[in-house]
Amino acid sequence: MSEGNSGESKPRAGRTADGRRQLRGALAVAALDLFAAKGYESTTVEDIVAAVGVGRRTFFRHFRSKEEVVFPDHDERLAGVVRELEQAGESEPPMAVVCRTAETVLDMYLADPEVSLKRFELTRQVPSLRDREIVSIDRYQRVFARYLRQRFSEPPDAELRAAVTAATVVATHNHVLRRWLKSGGGFDARAALREALHEVTAEDTRVSSPESAADTGEVVVGVVRTSTSVHAVREQVERVLREIGENDSD
Amino acid sequence: MSEGNSGESKPRAGRTADGRRQLRGALAVAALDLFAAKGYESTTVEDIVAAVGVGRRTFFRHFRSKEEVVFPDHDERLAGVVRELEQAGESEPPMAVVCRTAETVLDMYLADPEVSLKRFELTRQVPSLRDREIVSIDRYQRVFARYLRQRFSEPPDAELRAAVTAATVVATHNHVLRRWLKSGGGFDARAALREALHEVTAEDTRVSSPESAADTGEVVVGVVRTSTSVHAVREQVERVLREIGENDSD
DNA sequence: GATGCTAGCGGCACTGAGTGCCATCAGCAA
DNA sequence: TTGCTGATGGCACTCAGTGCCGCTAGCATC
Known part of the structure; x- marks a missing residue:
């Protein structure tokens, strides 16, 4: 395994843009194998x-660091997420x-x-890679938060x-x-996520005042402490229902 | 500022445990100043x-890395959090x-x-320190999640x-x-956090069925879609109130 | 007060990641 | 063929972090 890597003989690396991507991929594969x-x-x-047959300097032209070779497309993915959020219309509820x-x-x-499984195994065993993963997850969270901040721009608690x-x-x-x-x-992780998000976000799509709830057609959640008496709860609920009724056509 | 640091002349570093802590502190202060x-x-x-007047090797005996000197007590703090969680009794609600x-x-x-403000300024400007901060925050989150997992061990969604x-x-x-x-x-950040946690966790301490809510004495949250008619909402709420009333002494 | 033990310290050498610089060469156009 | 561009290779360098060894201050023991 000292010279002549698996399969194709590579007399010289091509200088084309496509060759560049191929080389990048080859480096990533070789790296994961070695790891x-x-x-x-x-x-x-x-x-x-050495496994790919290129110079050391070339590696750092394709990856900013040794860690990045494990997550070669994280930047791209994050950019895709940002794009998807930007392209979403105002009509769609921010939560959706x-x-x-x-x-x-x-x-x-x-x-x-x-x-994904190979990376998971690596990140589980290597602390620095685990940290890296945590950081990149946080990037997603920040992007989500930024988007929601724009869309939520009504109450002071936005x-x-x-x-x-x-975070949720x-x-x-x-x-x-x-x-x-x-x-x-x-x-089926896709279905599981959908279900879990439904369950979890039902709590968070609450709006503070019943009026705005009736306006937006979102979800309204009434919160009461059970330590208060049932009579008090009923009174509170009646008041809310009255307020909703004033804005509702039914 | 090339030799003889601020204040005490340090003819030779003491070998005692107290001297060790002093040196650690001096290194941290000098580092933050230089940063x-x-x-x-x-x-x-x-x-x-050089600013403190010790050997390079000594620095790495006190701090695992150059980054750690910015957060010298994070490990200690995390350990304190773990201790506080472990010492909490079963009687106290996990959320509390x-x-x-x-x-x-x-x-x-x-x-x-x-x-704190000095560190904040640093972490805002230096990417690697920001990442470090993110990772250490994640450690707290993991500790919290682990604790809650133990305490929540009832439903499948625990x-x-x-x-x-x-995360919330x-x-x-x-x-x-x-x-x-x-x-x-x-x-007053302390008061602000208390208020914010109250507001935010009210949604999360919800329990799925009103019966168990009445039992635990926690908080019960009724969720309704505003797209349903007010009559339907009222009917639903009335039914819940009836169910609560059966378990309530009032 | 001399002796031995231990814990930290200083310094040296070394590995390895990451960078700057420059020469080189493939590919492409004129 | 010539010139331009972009990717590469290689070299030298900085700096974080580690292993190793010798040294010494502090402390206990005799």
């Missing part, structure tokens, strides 16, 4: 470029947009289970609600993804 | 140890424990505003609920902390 064989820490960039986008992110993992909602959606996504990865990709 | 003056990237470990612990974490920042709840609490904490830091430490 799996020798371990991440014990594999030097020198080893990787974010949930849909979260499903898109999940799909990215589901699209190539083999690679920022808090956006942050919490983004991302945590739910991660939970489902993690279960899927741990199971070795053996169940 | 503020020259920038993080432009400051080498060599510079830091987590919220209380989140307030403890906030207090750690509020305890030394000067240092894991999801624990993850989402932890942490996001709320971060939101308040961030506002406090951005304001330069100019308002």
Whole structure:
């Protein structure tokens, strides 16, 4: 395995843009193979470029760091998420947009289970890669929060609600993804995410005042402490229903 | 400022355990000063140890990395959080424990505003430090989630609920902390966090069925779609109130 | 007060990631 | 053929982090 890598003989790397992508892919594959064989820490960039047959300097022209070779398309994916959020119309409820986008992110993992599982195994064993993953997840969360902040721009709590909602959606996504990865990709994660998001976001799509709830046609959630008496609860609920009735055509 | 650091002349570093802590502190202070003056990237470990007057090797005996000198007590703090969670009794509602612990974490920042603000400025400007901060925040979230998973161990969704709840609490904490830091430490963050947690966790402590809600004495949240008619809403609410009334002493 | 033990310290050498610089060469157009 | 451009290769360099060894301050023991 010292010279002449698997399969094609590569007399010289092509200088075309397509050759560049191929080389990038070859580097990523070789890196993952070596990481799996020798371990991440014990594999030097020198080893990787030797396996592909290119110079060390070239590696860092394709990847900003040794860690990035494990997540070669994270930037691209994040950009895709930003695009999807930007292209969403004003008519669609913000929550629906974010949930849909979260499903898109999940799909990215589901699209190539083999690679996803390999990466998962690596990130579980290598602390620095785990940290890297955490950071990139946080990027998604920030993007979600930023989007929701724009869309929520009504009450003074918009920022808090956006942050919490983004955290909720991302945590739910991660939970489902993690279960899927741990199971070795053996169940319908897409459906599971959809269900979980439905369950979880039902709490968060609440609006503070019943009036705006009736206006937006969203979901209204009445919150009461059970320590208060049933009479008091009934009185509160009656008042809310009266207020809703004033704005409702029915 | 090339030799003889501020204040005490240090003829030779003491070998005692107390001297060790003093040296650690001196290194941290010198590092933060240099980072503020020259920038993080432009400051080498060599510079830091030169300012204190110790060897380069000594720095890495006190801090695992150059980044860690910015967050010298994160491990300690996390351990404190774990301890606080472990010491919480079974009688206290899990949510209350987590919220209380989140307030403890906030207090750690509020305890030394000067240092917190200095760190904030650094983490805002230096990407690698920002990443580090994100990772350490995630550690808190994981600890919270683990605790809640144990306490929630009833329904099949315990894991999801624990993850989402932890994410919610942490996001709320971060939101308040961030506002406090951005304001330069100019308002009562403790009260703000308490209020925000109250507002935010009210949604998450919901229980699925009204019966169990009445039993636990927690909070019950009724969810209705405003697209349904007011009559239907009223009917639903009346039924819930009846069910609660059967278990309520009032 | 001399002796030995231990814990930190200093320094040296080394690995390896990441960068700047420059020469080189493939590909393409004129 | 000539010139331009973009990707590469290689070299040298900085700097974080580690292993190793010798040293010494502090402390206990005799």
